[in-house]
Amino acid sequence: MPEAVVPEPAFEIFRFDTAVAGGTLMQVMPRPDFSFPLDAVLAAMTERTRVVFLTNPNNPTGVSMPLDAIRTLAGRVPHGAVVFVDEAYAEFAGVSFISEVASYPNVIVGRTFSKAFGLAGLRIGCLVGSPDTMDPIRRAIPVYSVNVAAAAAIQAALADLDHLNGYLRQVAESKALLYAACDRLGLTYVTSDANFVLVCAGDRTSELVNGAFARGVYIRDRSSEPGCAGCIRIGAGIVDHTRRCISVMEEVLCATR
Numbered sequence: 001m002p003e004a005v006v007p008e009p010a011f012e013i014f015r016f017d018t019a020v021a022g023g024t025l026m027q028v029m030p031r032p033d034f035s036f037p038l039d040a041v042l043a044a045m046t047e048r049t050r051v052v053f054l055t056n057p058n059n060p061t062g063v064s065m066p067l068d069a070i071r072t073l074a075g076r077v078p079h080g081a082v083v084f085v086d087e088a089y090a091e092f093a094g095v096s097f098i099s100e101v102a103s104y105p106n107v108i109v110g111r112t113f114s115k116a117f118g119l120a121g122l123r124i125g126c127l128v129g130s131p132d133t134m135d136p137i138r139r140a141i142p143v144y145s146v147n148v149a150a151a152a153a154i155q156a157a158l159a160d161l162d163h164l165n166g167y168l169r170q171v172a173e174s175k176a177l178l179y180a181a182c183d184r185l186g187l188t189y190v191t192s193d194a195n196f197v198l199v200c201a202g203d204r205t206s207e208l209v210n211g212a213f214a215r216g217v218y219i220r221d222r223s224s225e226p227g228c229a230g231c232i233r234i235g236a237g238i239v240d241h242t243r244r245c246i247s248v249m250e251e252v253l254c255a256t257r
């Protein structure tokens with residue numbers, strides 16, 4: 001049976017896709033610091049491996065992997081297998097493998113306009129890879145996979161990079177505000193290359209999530225993800241929204257002391 005290797009935590013769709021394709025999921029558990037476990041991923045690969053799913057930066061940790069790790073995996077996967085690199089948050093990290101796909105024909109890079117460009121509702125993105133690798137995928141794409149609204153929206157988004165760069169600046173400021181707030185509140189966190197921060201709230205997770213929700217702020221509980229027990233993921237986008245979230249976090253935690 002074909003196998004898919006997935007370093008955890010990861011986008012849950014990778015697990016669903018593997019099951020739908022009739023494959024076997026080979027999960028690689030995370031390190032305590034969420035750094036990329038290259039040796040463990042290599043050890044999980046077998047002659048039955050058909051895809052290695054990677055996310056760079058990772059979701060929900062926001063931790064980036066070295067590009068050299070992607071090169072190593074591309075050189076070690078079995079013939080006919082691919083390395084899929086999900087770069088949904090690459091704009092925030094400022095690093096991409098796209099410029100190297102010509103040298104690594106078994107690597108496919110996925111990008112989306114849902115995150116940095118804010119077009120999540122339009123469901124538009126792209127795959128970048130060598131023609132021979134992409135051709136089998138083309139045969140599985142629905143005839144009407146891109147709607148006219150999405151096609152018009154991405155042209156407008158790409159023509160307005162000032163808006164994108166302005167948002168990237170707000171994300172950087174928001175993360176700095178969140179780091180400082182966590183330091184004040186005694187919460188540990190993972191330094192992020194994405195537009196969110198994974199915060200380790202421990203036994204205060206439920207009170208934070210529920211208390212924030214009651215005050216109109218949504219914080220995602222990621223405790224069910226491998227290696228993320230007691231962790232919440234906080235969006236770091238528009239600065240005013242971040243300040244509101246921090247205010248609510250302080251209110252909730254101070255109320256329970």
